[in-house]
Amino acid sequence: MSQSIRAAIIGATGYGGAELIRLLQAHPLVQITSVISTSNAGAPLAEHFPHLQEIVVDILDVLDVDLIAGKADVVFLATPAGVSAGLSPQLIEAGLKVIDISGDLRLKSASDYEKWYKKPAASEEALARSIYGLSEVFGDEVKGSDLIANPGCYPTATLLGLIPAVEAGWIDPSTIIIDAKSGVSGAGRGLGLGAHYSEVNENLSAYKINKHQHIPEIEQALSRIAGKPVVTTFTTHLVPMTRGIMATMYATLTGEHTAEAFIEKYQQYYEGRKFVRIRPLGKYPSTKEVMGSNYCDIGFAVDERTGRVTIVSVIDNVVKGAAGQAIQNLNIMQGWDETTGLLFAPVYP
Amino acid sequence: MSQSIRAAIIGATGYGGAELIRLLQAHPLVQITSVISTSNAGAPLAEHFPHLQEIVVDILDVLDVDLIAGKADVVFLATPAGVSAGLSPQLIEAGLKVIDISGDLRLKSASDYEKWYKKPAASEEALARSIYGLSEVFGDEVKGSDLIANPGCYPTATLLGLIPAVEAGWIDPSTIIIDAKSGVSGAGRGLGLGAHYSEVNENLSAYKINKHQHIPEIEQALSRIAGKPVVTTFTTHLVPMTRGIMATMYATLTGEHTAEAFIEKYQQYYEGRKFVRIRPLGKYPSTKEVMGSNYCDIGFAVDERTGRVTIVSVIDNVVKGAAGQAIQNLNIMQGWDETTGLLFAPVYP
Amino acid sequence: MSQSIRAAIIGATGYGGAELIRLLQAHPLVQITSVISTSNAGAPLAEHFPHLQEIVVDILDVLDVDLIAGKADVVFLATPAGVSAGLSPQLIEAGLKVIDISGDLRLKSASDYEKWYKKPAASEEALARSIYGLSEVFGDEVKGSDLIANPGCYPTATLLGLIPAVEAGWIDPSTIIIDAKSGVSGAGRGLGLGAHYSEVNENLSAYKINKHQHIPEIEQALSRIAGKPVVTTFTTHLVPMTRGIMATMYATLTGEHTAEAFIEKYQQYYEGRKFVRIRPLGKYPSTKEVMGSNYCDIGFAVDERTGRVTIVSVIDNVVKGAAGQAIQNLNIMQGWDETTGLLFAPVYP
Amino acid sequence: MSQSIRAAIIGATGYGGAELIRLLQAHPLVQITSVISTSNAGAPLAEHFPHLQEIVVDILDVLDVDLIAGKADVVFLATPAGVSAGLSPQLIEAGLKVIDISGDLRLKSASDYEKWYKKPAASEEALARSIYGLSEVFGDEVKGSDLIANPGCYPTATLLGLIPAVEAGWIDPSTIIIDAKSGVSGAGRGLGLGAHYSEVNENLSAYKINKHQHIPEIEQALSRIAGKPVVTTFTTHLVPMTRGIMATMYATLTGEHTAEAFIEKYQQYYEGRKFVRIRPLGKYPSTKEVMGSNYCDIGFAVDERTGRVTIVSVIDNVVKGAAGQAIQNLNIMQGWDETTGLLFAPVYP
Known part of the structure; x- marks a missing residue:
């Protein structure tokens, strides 16, 4: 049997942190050894999240790199923008593996980061070292890494929905329009x-509109796949529900590709990857059908009248869009089956 | 003072009918003289809609053209697809004015209707006689008419958001993509x-996706404005809320038109029309900001990187998308101020 | 025709203020002449409430008693607890009529106020002068007053549901249990x-639980009606919806009173008062059936097995529980029909 | 290691059935061998519940007792009222263990069943044989049984909140008033x-009100605990959310018992039972804090002014109120730890 490891979670009083705790406490090969909050250290975690009473009884630790290094093997950062840029290099230095759920290490270009995030970027070294952890696409790179930039919620839904088509050359990347919608939990617990x-x-x-910090993240990945610069139109909407992201994506076809062909192409691309499910012809996924789970479900419509494809991709933003994919990446880093501890069904209704 | 008229409502036990009643009972120049339901005749209306107890005490009438002709001057049809096609000509014949909220008389092409609605179309004569009542655009035609095809909810939000740009030639009609979202009341009261x-x-x-019966209605109006056939990509989404429609629309610019220029152009186009409100630069309307009211609010973003404009248009689907615009059309038909009885503020929060 | 008056609203950027504006701008005999915000003076109101764009174009005034006295005849206070205690006497002194939506002037006992509100009470004089404006019950006192303490949202639903039975001696006041539920707008716009x-x-x-500041307000009114001290058990719940309050109330019967008898008794008590509607036997009101309106709907169930009556009373907390009843009180103060400007139907669905 | 068993689920296309599948497919000692639907046999389950695509690939079986007996050891019935009454005896006869989630076998009195359910009752023999599976209270009886009447959702929340106080004689059973609230999933998938x-x-x-079929179920259990007939006042409310039940319960104290004392008494009563969590002084559980989990959380307030205790008890109606407790009962029947396969944290937010 695989050897289990010890995990620390920084930012345990936010929604990303709470979800990491929910998932990790059920993971067979991970033991949570430290839950950390800069603002609430010393209090029991359950005081901030009563739903965890008697489930996680830990007292919130202060943020101290040495302390963490003594208690944990891997650290998850569920911190606001700007924290990981400075902290991750210290944690790596201390010999820890780091999985960063924030956006600090995702953009390879420091100037892009500073333009879109309005904050100082991480060091060139950290940016160079970090691996963009879109598990199903860049899993091979995740494998050998000790520093993962976990993808954003919108980019996860978007990229899993677009990459196979872009790679196949079936759509014209310059025509991509992404109409994205998110539940309110994406805004976090801050008032x-x-x-x-x-x-x-x-x-x-x-x-x-046209200003979301996930735009350069999406374009960076699409450009890499397309082998040329891609710019996209990207709009975000706030939907009155707690969890869930849907990306409805439009692009002009480069040839006569039917919806059936898209389904087959995507099934091939994601073969063996359990967390991407392709819907049958004429069916489109809804956000609740992945609620609470690590699945990304994708459906297709092709319109011969306009020569465009419409791709609908859904995830639970807190799971596949954050904590779940982070654990999936841990599984890959450790050489475990990527589904370890994550094979639970969506909560429906 | 203007002379008041008598109104009958067919389909009073559905949401469209209930909203007509809510609005008409507060209209200073209209008296509701008959509420009609084919399936529930003989029962008090409040049995079906307890919120109207002691407000509207009428007993539901049977559907009988002669009876209506004896009690009313104008008839609103809030009936399922397929009813008005046969009924409207009889009502016109009996000397009544007719405002049809259903989709039966909107498409000038009978074959288009049959293709998209999967039902027999109305007579050529009825289709030719009916006026498409998008009040702010085709109000002049509404004025002299006695048979109004009231626009659908999605088309109202979409067309008010697109027509000034199409008419001005500022966007390429062949690039229009409409990502529309609706609250659940749009599905009606049927289980x-x-x-x-x-x-x-x-x-x-x-x-x-690509199959909604509002697609030909939108394209018919856009083609008329553009002076050439327009096809669009149109997707509908169901949002977990009761009321509200948002159309997020994308198109490629034909020149260097800024968001400020769009705002000015639209303000000119809708000058004097109180129910269309253009949002200031960088602001986009949300559906709740028009909830319960007859307003259509519109905002703009232009992206220089992609050369596209994003237009956001919102309405309350039950008011401006149905009952409210129907009454606005009645006002225009009667030569009254189009805002008569409709100048109430949105319900917020 | 009645002469119209000029109104000022203090606290215009909160939900109570916004609702006063929505209702007053449609009131035929009231002209809004000043919207006041201590924290946002100088800005256009629509900047805070975009739904009012082009409907109310006023700039927010500073809070200045002389300024108000020069512009208005009546002032509505939609202010947080503690403001009206000091401000109302100044406004009265300046010759203004005052309708206070906050809780500052509702409790006749200063010590009760300080115990439950944890703030200094208003002067004895102000407390003595103010009239508790539960319109249907204490309307006669409202008539001659210039200082109204507008009832709280929970007390309005509760008292309208209990008072006729307490006054008739049909229930034992010592057995009253009130299980109240509110939508989230009751918590205001503060984060x-x-x-x-x-x-x-x-x-x-x-x-x-047992600690809500509306408890002494309810007990003060019930004690007055019962002619002896009444204490109650009162629980408040937060329901995931924006508007609406329901009070489900339980009490032991003093004799064999059927649900039919309750219905008849209440219909008599509220005869001629349009805003209280009694539901027929076996029907109970739901909050949405009064949404956006000034109605209070009440239903009854009697259980012979237990000898208890269950009374269900619902209101829209922002209307009948705040702004609507405030305007109803203004109507009564002015000698107008109490329904003036308030006879709009609930928004359903 | 314990030996695993094979399970069949009848009524797999309803919400209770879907939740059994979600939970059982993650249970380490249970293998789902048949999902059964009388109305949809032959179709893949995922056609009815797309969220289960690629997770549960079974084809829906017809309902055939011999077929089930050949494939399963235990059968869960998630069927409408009236089905289990006739079916359970046949399944028992065929040697199967039966856990019935419907209400058919809960009431020991056939006449009570017929009065409240308006359907023919099960045989005297079946009613006598069945064990009422309120796990934390009657677990000892569950242990040796092969026919479990799984408690209703309202009774589970209510009884876990009341029984320790009734058993201790701390409250007067004749004063119990239960104000219960449920999410809409309790109404099932039927339109x-x-x-x-x-x-x-x-x-x-x-x-x-006073007519819910869970009233006799609650009273039967309370009477048994109290050792004398107990009648209660019980009201149910529908709350705009999908999952969750809260019972807010009121009773007159028989002596001077503080909230602290209640907390201690309940902690003792439920010692070692992981699924009941007692909240600290002054804290009350909310439904979301148990969402998706098998927990029942309870909080207390004592009011010296009125001499009453208020008890707040919450569960997820689909889990602890149905599928979760059913599996907990299976665990007990099998001699496994009662938490086997059920120790997942609530989904929050």
């Missing part, structure tokens, strides 16, 4: 009018 | 798994 | 984890 | 206006 119940409930809004 | 609470709540789904 | 979407959505919670 | 999204969303309603 703001944009996540205030009475403002968000029974409301649908568009935000950060 | 189905697609409107079953536990299936729809906390869920976002795409449906009828 | 907090308790109104953070992802915490509240798909969640039902109980809060402030 | 009806009462579960139609636009009717239920943003709405709170009371239903079946």
Whole structure:
């Protein structure tokens, strides 16, 4: 049997941290040895998350690299933008493996990071060392790495839905339009009018049009696959639900590719990868059908009248879009089956 | 003072009918004289809609053209597809004015109707006689008409958002992609798994991709404005909320038109039309900001990187997308101010 | 025709203020002449509430008693607890009529106020002068007053549901248990984890059990009606919806009173009062059936097995529980029909 | 290691059946060998529940007792009222263990069943043989049984919250009032206006007051514990959320018992039972804090002014209120640890 490892979680009082805890406490090969919060150290975790009473009884640790190095083998960072840039190199230095759920290490270009995130970028060395952990696409690189930049929620849904078509040359990358929609948990646990119940409930809004920091992340990956620069139109919407992301994507076909052909192509591309499920002809996935799980479900429609394909891709933003894929990457790093501890069914209804 | 008229509502036990009643009972120049339901005649309306107890005390009438002709001057049809095709000509024949909220009279081409609705079309005569009542665009034609085909909910949000740009030649019509989202009330009061609470709540789904019956309605109007055939990519999504439609629309610019220029152009186009509100630069409307009201709010983003404009248009599907615009058309037909009885603020939060 | 008056609204950027604006701008006899915000003076109101764009174009005024006295005849206070205690006497002094939506002037006992609100109470004089504006019960006192303490949302639903039975001696006041539920808008627009979407959505919670500041307000009114001290058990719950309050109330019968008898008794008590609607036998009101309106709907069940009555009372907390009843009180103060400007139907669905 | 067993699920296309499948497919000692649907036999399960695509690939079996007996050791019945009454005896006869999630075998009195369920009762023999499987209370009886009547959702939350106090004689059973609230999934997957999204969303309603079929189930258990007949006042409400039940319960204290004392008493009563969690003083559980899990969380408030205790008890109606407790009972029947396969954390947020 594989040997188990010890994990620390930084940012345990946010939603990403809570989900890491929910999933890791059920993982057969991982033991949570430290839950860390800079702002709430010393308090029991369950004081912040009563749903974990008697399940996780840990006291929140302070953030101290030496302390972590003494207790853990791998560290998950579920921290706000700007924290990991400085912290990850120290953790690596201390001999830890690092999986960063924040956006700090995803963009290879420091200037892109600073332009879109409005914060100082991580060091060139850290950016060079980190591996972009889109498990189904770049899993081979994840395997040997000790520093993972876990993909963002929107990019995960988007890229898994687009990459096989771009790689196959079936769509014209310059025509890609991504209309993305997210549940409110994507905004995190920090307070703001944009996540205030009475403002968000029974409301649908568009935000950060052409300005979302996930745009360069998506374009970086698509450009790499396409072998040339790709720019996209990307819109984000806030949907009155807690979990779930849907990316509805449009592109012009380069040839006569039917929806059936897309289905077959994607099934081949993702063969053996359990967390991507391709829907049958004429069926499109809904966000609830992956709720609470690590699945990404994808469906296709081709319109002969317009020569365009419409691709619908859904994930649970907190699982496949954050904590779940982070654990999937840990599994890959450790040489375990990528599904270890993650094979639970969606919660429906 | 203008003379008031008597109104009958057919289909009073559906959501469109209920909203007509809510709005008309507050209209200063209209008296509701008959609420009609084929399936529930003889029962008090409030038995079906307890929220109207003591507000509307009418007993549901049977559907009888002579009876209606004796009690009313204008008839609103809030009936399922297929009813108005046969009924409207009889009502016109009996000397009534008719405003049809269903889709039966919107498509000028009978074969298009039969292809998209899978039902027999209305007579050529009825189709020729009916006026497509997109109030802000075709109001002049509405004025002299006695038979209005009231626009669908999706087409209203979409067309008000696109027509000024198409007319100005600022966007290439062949590049238009419409990503539309609707609350569940759009599905009506008829039961189905697609409107079953536990299936729809906390869920976002795409449906009828490239197959929605509102596609030919949108294309018919755009083609007329563009002066040439326009085909579009149109996707509909079901959002877990009761009311509200958002159309997020994408198109390639034909020149260097900024978002500021779009704002100015649209303000000019809709000058004097109170129910269309153009948002300031960098602001996009959300559906709740028009909830319960007859407003259509529109915002713009232009992306220089891609050369595309993104247009966001929102309405309350039950008001501006159905009952409200129907009454706005009645106002225009009668020569009243189009805002009569409709100038109430959105319900927020 | 009645003469119209000028109104100022203090606290215009909160939900109570916004609802006053929505309702007053449609009131035939009231003109809004000043919208006031201490924290946002100088900005256009629509910047805070985009749904009011082009409907209310006022710039937010500073809070200045002389300024208000020069522009208005009546002032509505939609302010946080503690503001009105000091401000209302100044406004009265300046010759204004005052309708206070906050809880500052509701409790006749200053010590009760300080115990439950944890803030200094208003002056004895102000407390003595103010009239508790439960319109249907204490309307006669409202008539001659210039200082109204507008009832709280929970007390309004609760008292309208209990008072006729207590006054008739049909229930034992010492057995009253009130299980109350509210939508999240009752928590206001101020940020907090308790109104953070992802915490509240798909969640039902109980809060402030036996500690809610509306308890002494309810007991004060019930004691007055009963002619002896009444204490109650009162629990509040937060329901994942924006608007609506339901009070489900339990009490032991003092004799053999059937549900039919309750219905008749309440119909008599509220005869001629349009905003209280009594449901027929075996029917109970739901919150959506009064949404957006000034109605309070009440239903009854009597259980012979236990000798208890169950009374269900619902209101829209923002309308009948705040802004709507405030305007109803203004109507009564002015000698107008109490329904003036308030006879709009609930928004359903 | 314990030996695993084979399970069949009857009623696999309803919500109870789907949840059994979700939980059992992750259970280390159970193998699902047959999913059965009378109405949809022959179709793949995933056609009805797309969220299970590639997770459960079974074809729905017909309902045939011999077939089941050949494939399974235990059968779960997630069937509508009236099915199990006739079917369970046949399954027992065929040598199967039976866990019935429906209400058919819960009431020991056939006449009570017929009065509240309006259907013919099961045979006296079946009623006598069945064990009421409230795991934490009657687990000892479950142990040796082969026919379990799994408790209803409301009774589970209610009884776990009341039984320790009733058994201790701390509350007067004749004063018990239960104000219960449920998410909409409790209504099942069958269509009806009462579960139609636009009717239920943003709405709170009371239903079946004093008439719910769970009343005799609750009273039967309380009477047994109290050693004398207990009648209760029980009200059910429909809350706009999918999962979750809260029972807010009121009773008059028989002596001076503080909230602290209640906490201690309940901790003792449920010692070693992992699925009941007692909240600390002044804290009350919310439904989301048990969402997707098998926990029942309980909190207490004592009001010295009224001499009453308020007890708040929450569960996930589909898990602890149905499928989860059913599996917990299977674990007990098999002599396994009762938590086997059920120790997953709630899904939050």
